[in-house]
Amino acid sequence: MPDTDEGVYYVISDLHIGGDEQLEHVEFLDELLAFLERLERSEEDAELIINGDAFGLWEFTHVDGPAKFDVLLDRYPDLFEQLRATGAAIQITLLPGNHDHELAAYDEYVERFAEYNVDVVQRQSISRRVGDRVVYFEHGHQRDPNNRIENWGDPHATPLGYYFNTLVTSRAGQLSDRGRYNWLRDIQAVTPTERVPSWLLSKYFYREMNPLLRYALVPFLLLFNVSVVLAVLAGLDLVGVWSMPVDRTTAFLGQFGTAGTAVWFLLALNVAVTGLLVLVGIPLYFIRRDVRKTIQRFGVFETALTVDAEAPYESAAREVFADRPDTVVFCYGHTHRPALREVDGGLLVNTGTWLKRLHRRDGVIGVLPPVFYPSYQLTAVRIAAEPEGLVVEHEEIQKPSPGSEELTLTERLLTLGREPDPRLPDPIVLETEEAAPAVRTADADE
Numbered sequence: 001m002p003d004t005d006e007g008v009y010y011v012i013s014d015l016h017i018g019g020d021e022q023l024e025h026v027e028f029l030d031e032l033l034a035f036l037e038r039l040e041r042s043e044e045d046a047e048l049i050i051n052g053d054a055f056g057l058w059e060f061t062h063v064d065g066p067a068k069f070d071v072l073l074d075r076y077p078d079l080f081e082q083l084r085a086t087g088a089a090i091q092i093t094l095l096p097g098n099h100d101h102e103l104a105a106y107d108e109y110v111e112r113f114a115e116y117n118v119d120v121v122q123r124q125s126i127s128r129r130v131g132d133r134v135v136y137f138e139h140g141h142q143r144d145p146n147n148r149i150e151n152w153g154d155p156h157a158t159p160l161g162y163y164f165n166t167l168v169t170s171r172a173g174q175l176s177d178r179g180r181y182n183w184l185r186d187i188q189a190v191t192p193t194e195r196v197p198s199w200l201l202s203k204y205f206y207r208e209m210n211p212l213l214r215y216a217l218v219p220f221l222l223l224f225n226v227s228v229v230l231a232v233l234a235g236l237d238l239v240g241v242w243s244m245p246v247d248r249t250t251a252f253l254g255q256f257g258t259a260g261t262a263v264w265f266l267l268a269l270n271v272a273v274t275g276l277l278v279l280v281g282i283p284l285y286f287i288r289r290d291v292r293k294t295i296q297r298f299g300v301f302e303t304a305l306t307v308d309a310e311a312p313y314e315s316a317a318r319e320v321f322a323d324r325p326d327t328v329v330f331c332y333g334h335t336h337r338p339a340l341r342e343v344d345g346g347l348l349v350n351t352g353t354w355l356k357r358l359h360r361r362d363g364v365i366g367v368l369p370p371v372f373y374p375s376y377q378l379t380a381v382r383i384a385a386e387p388e389g390l391v392v393e394h395e396e397i398q399k400p401s402p403g404s405e406e407l408t409l410t411e412r413l414l415t416l417g418r419e420p421d422p423r424l425p426d427p428i429v430l431e432t433e434e435a436a437p438a439v440r441t442a443d444a445d446e
Contacts, residue, residue, distance in 0.1 A: 007044070007046060007047060007130075007384075008044045008045060008046045008047070008382065008383070008384040009046070009047050009048075009049055009128055009130065009135065009381075009382070009384070010039065010046060010047070010048045010049070010380050010381070010382055010395075011048075011049045011050075011051050011137070011331055011351050011380065011382075011383065012035075012048070012049075012050055012051070012351060012354065012379070012380050012381075013050065013051035013052050013054075013097070013139065013332075013334075013351040013352075013353070014052070014053045014097070014333045014334065014336055014352070014353035014354065014355065015028075015032070015050070015053065015055070015353075015354045015355075016055070016056045016059075016099060016188055016353075016354075016355055017054060017055050017056060017072070017076065017079075018056045018057070018059065018060065018068075018071070018072055018075065018076075019059030019060060019169070019170060019173050020059055020060060020061055020062065020170040020171075020174050021173045021174045021176070021177070022172075022173045022174070022176035022177055022182060022184070022185040023056060023169070023172075023173030023185055023188070024075055024173075025185065026076070027356065027402075028354050028376070028378055028399060029076070029078075031354075031378055031397050031398075031399055032079070032354065033079065033082050034397075035380065035397055036048075036082045036083065036085075036086040037082060037085075037086070039089070039090055040082075040085050040086040040088075040089045040090070041089075042089075042090070044090075046090045046091075047090060047091040047092075047093060047128070048086070048090060048091070048092045048093070049093045049095065049126075049128075049137060050092070050093070050094045050095065051095050051097075051137050051138075051139055051332070051333050051351055052095050052096060052097025052098070052099075052100070052138075052139025052140070052141070052333050052334065053097035053099045053100060053139065053333065053334070054097075054100055055068075055072060055099070055100045055103075056099050056100070056165075056188070057099060057100045057101075057102045057103075058098075058099045058100075058101075058161075058165040058166055058170075059099070059165055059166070059169055059170045059173060059188075060170070061166055061170045065102065065106055065108075065155065066102075066106050066108040066109055066112065068102070069108075069109060069112045069113075080116050081116075083116045083117065084116040084117050086117070087116060087118055088117055091119065092117060092118045092119065093118075093119050093121055093126070094113065094119065094120045094121065095121055095123070095125075095126060095137060095138075095139060096120070096122065096139070097141055097333070097334065098139070098141035098144075098147040098149065098159070098161060098162075098334075099165065101157060102155065103120050103122065104122040104123075104152060104153045105153050105154060105155035105157075106155065107122075110122065122153060124138060124139075124142060124152055125137060125138040127327065130383060130384065130385045130390055131385035131390060132326070133326060133327075133328045133329070133385075133390050133430065134324065134326045134327040134328065134329075135327070135328075135329040135331060135383055136320050136324070136327050136329065136330050136331065137331045137332070138331075138332055139332065139333055139334055140313060140333055140334030140335065141161075141334050143312035143313055143316055143332075143334075144161075144312070144334065145160075146159060146160045146161045146164075146193075147159050147161035147162075147334075164193065168187070169187055169188060172184045172185060172187040173185050179207065179208060180207050180208055181207050181406070183203050183207060183406070184203075186356055186358065186374070187199075188355055189336075189356040189357060189358050189374075190358055190372075191335070191336050191337075191358075192309065195360065198360075198369075198370060199358065199372050201369050202369040202370055202371060202372055205368075205369045206369070206407075206408045206410055207408065214410075218368075218410075221367050221368050233245045234246060249264075249267075309335055310335065310337075310339070313330070313332055313335075313348060313350075314348060316330065317330035317343045317344070317346065317348045318343060318344050321343070321344050321345070321346045322344075327346070328345070328346040328347065328390065328430055329346060329347045329349060329383065329390070329392060329430075330343070330346065330347070330348050330349070331349045331350075331351065331381065331383075332348075332349075332350055333350060333352070333353070335350060336352060336353035336355065336357070337350055338350055338351065338352030338377060338379050338394055338424055338425065339425060340392060340393075340425035340426075340427075340428055341425070342428070346430075347392055347428055347430065349381055349392055351379065351380075351381050352377060352378075352379045352394070353377075354376075354378050356374050356376060356402070357374070357375050357376065357377055357420075357422065358372040358373070358374055359372065359373045359374075359375060359420035359422075360372055360373075361373055361414070361415045361418050361420075363414060368414065371411045371414055371415050373403055373407070373411075373415055373418075374401065374402050374403055374406050374407075375401045375402075375403070375420050375422060376399040376400075376401065376402070377396070377422050377424070378396065378398075378399055379394045379395065379396055379397065379424060380394070380395045380397065381393070381394055381395075382394075382395050386429075388429055388431065389429045389430050389431040390430040391427060391428075391429050392427065392428050392429075392430070393427030393428075394424040394425060394427075396424055401419075403415075403419065
């Protein structure tokens with residue numbers, strides 16, 4: 001049965017506050033404090049629901065159990081004092097996610113957070129009534145096979161995602177400050193996880209590679225596509241099939257003396273290297289394709305890049321709406337992608353994340369590694385009963401993009417004109433009716 005609370009609900013999730021060493025840095029702390037202070041001063045009958053992964057308890061590897069609370073309190077005193085002040089004005093409910101599942105495993109967390117006016121609910125989901133409708137909340141990790149926790153509340157629960165975060169993410173936090181730029185701590189922002197190898201290659205190339213080596217490679221990589229064509233033409237010339245392109249190119253460059261010779265040498269070097277890569281790459285391509293077909297045939301694994309990561313939540317929402325006819329909103333987080341759409345007459349809403357978001361931009365020429373362009377999209381979902389119906393909307397908390405500070409000049413040039421411009425979904429109103437609710441966007445005509 002849903003709780004009988006009524007009023008305005010603000011929902012945030014996936015803050016991932018805390019972790020080993022460099023992971024302790026919270027880049028959005030000022031914005032979070034300002035948001036909490038705003039709710040403290042609000043005259044609305046409001047409740048703040050933190051829908052999972054408020055804290056990165058998995059990423060603490062040197063402290064166990066409720067002792068992590070003391071570390072959080074020591075590192076973020078301003079945050080806890082603001083939670084105390086905001087919680088004195090409105091109700092704050094904290095629902096555990098997978099990264100902070102320990103909140104459901106130890107009653108001491110409930111007691112300690114209560115001292116700061118935060119109600120830790122040790123359940124997998126909660127409901128709230130808004131007018132004559134019900135809103136369902138869950139973090140969403142239970143729909144993810146890599147992070148599903150079978151024995152809820154078991155302090156020793158260790159799904160696959162636990163090992164990735166304790167062995168990889170926390171280690172990244174310990175090593176991040178050793179780089180040429182403190183970038184490795186951003187590993188938490190890489191989603192889906194399968195993109196981590198590509199992201200590591202990108203940051204190595206643009207940040208960690210010796211600059212002389214990088215700039216020596218850039219012409220070759222930029223000319224790779226051209227060199228593939230030239231390598232084919234050179235091969236045709238060698239076997240005597242078609243010599244005209246090579247002869248004309250040699251004659252053309254010969255007109256420019258030393259400069260032409262230098263260009264000819266650079267092209268020849270590119271062609272030679274590219275030819276070798278093509279010869280090696282052809283059998284490797286067929287081997288890779290055969291291995292992939294075999295893996296797919298046996299169903300050994302599936303990844304978020306080949307499977308729709310949002311489909312399980314649509315299915316879950318349909319089940320909840322069917323089993324509980326008065327429930328019309330399914331609110332979750334976990335995937336870090338803000339979304340709002342209609343499903344079977346109800347609404348499926350994702351609260352997004354307060355972490356940095358990394359947008360992949362593939363190279364437009366050559367085989368340069370992709371650029372992962374950073375941005376912020378801090379959001380709070382507001383759910384309220386208004387005269388026109390139940391209004392669900394994302395409220396954006398402004399924070400400038402860090403691209404100019406975090407990207408190298410090369411990365412900025414390669415993404416010029418292709419900077420991400422993430423847009424939040426339009427608000428949606430569920431109109432109050434006796435029958436099934438009608439769905440319309442908030443700015444639709446009456």
